[in-house]
Amino acid sequence: MRDFEDSTLWRISAFERIHQQTGSSGFARLSGPTLLPTTLLADLRRLDADPTSGDVLEVIAACMRHRESALLCLQHEELVWPVTLFPNERLYHSPRDMGDVSRSGLARLKLLTAEPPGVRPPGHWMQERVARADHYRPLSPLLWSFALNGPRRELLADIAGPVAYRLVVGGAGERPSAPGALGSALERLQRESAPAREIARWPGMSVERANRLLNGLYLAGSLLVSRTHPAAHGDERNWLGLRKHRR
Known part of the structure; x- marks a missing residue:
């Protein structure tokens, strides 16, 4: 099973097969917390129960509001992007740069899963779960792109x-x-x-x-x-x- 060091993204069919077999994404296999923080989890469950607000941008807003890291598996066209948000460090982690994806695909961006992060931010004292430096990127440009070009048209x-x-x-x-x-x-x-x-x-x-x-x-x-x-x-x-x- 692949991990975060693989620069090749999963196709949606492979992701769904792994998710059916294991109940989680293959990207979360590294050792770490088994649950998201309670306050963030409560917010995500509330969003999941409300189909009018449970979208990608609302979930990201919840992570930013609580300043909690999370691994979001996002479907862009036929590929699954594992994006780990680090609100405190204003960074995100992904095997490839989401700044290069098509705007038409962003308009149909979907959240597949929200899970505990499988990697830690740069400079963390537990270095064994800090990934390659070139896989961390500034968070603000990504959020700006999602807001301007993503599927959400209403105010948060x-x-x-x-x-x-x-x-x-x-x-x-x-x-x-x-x-x-x-x-x-x-x-x-x-x-x-x-x-x-x-x-x-x-x-x-x-x-x-x-x-x-x-x-x-x-x-x-x-x-x-x-x-x-x-x-x-x-x-x-x-x-x-x-x-x-x-x-």
């Missing part, structure tokens, strides 16, 4: 509702970049706070684009969310009407 539950948003510099000290209207919206959010319904009306924007932008900023740690800002208390009926009109 953590940041939805009557809220005003503003761009802030993330923990890594870098501001995400985006082309065209998204880049203009980033510039504007750096100067002022605005609710999602207003951002959706900016030139070149839409409800979906606003949602994706805000989701990406949130996951990148570059979003200030205020429920007390005056801009957060607009007419919610207007926002709902705008959503129907723009879809």
Whole structure:
């Protein structure tokens, strides 16, 4: 059975066969914790019970919120990508760089399993489970790509509702970049706070684009969310009407 050092990804048919036989992915065979942390596991079970929110981005958001590492097996087209998130180190581990995958495949990205990590981050004192250095990559660009190009079009539950948003510099000290209207919206959010319904009306924007932008900023740690800002208390009926009109 392969492990994380193999740079060849599994085909979905092989992954499903192993999962049926063992009850877990072949990527989790290295010794380590048998269960995810209780708080994260409770969140994932809640998402799994709610088909409207139990998607890839919500699961990633749960890992980031709890700052807990997890191995996510993701289906991109016909291949299974074992991606281990390390929120505290702002890194992810994968045998190959997911930054090279097609955008059309990201639009249909699926979560197959969420499991305890099989590797540890670089610099961990238990070095026997630290993988090759070139298999660790910056996490923020991956999350940004998933938010802008992945299957989720709605706001993440953590940041939805009557809220005003503003761009802030993330923990890594870098501001995400985006082309065209998204880049203009980033510039504007750096100067002022605005609710999602207003951002959706900016030139070149839409409800979906606003949602994706805000989701990406949130996951990148570059979003200030205020429920007390005056801009957060607009007419919610207007926002709902705008959503129907723009879809």
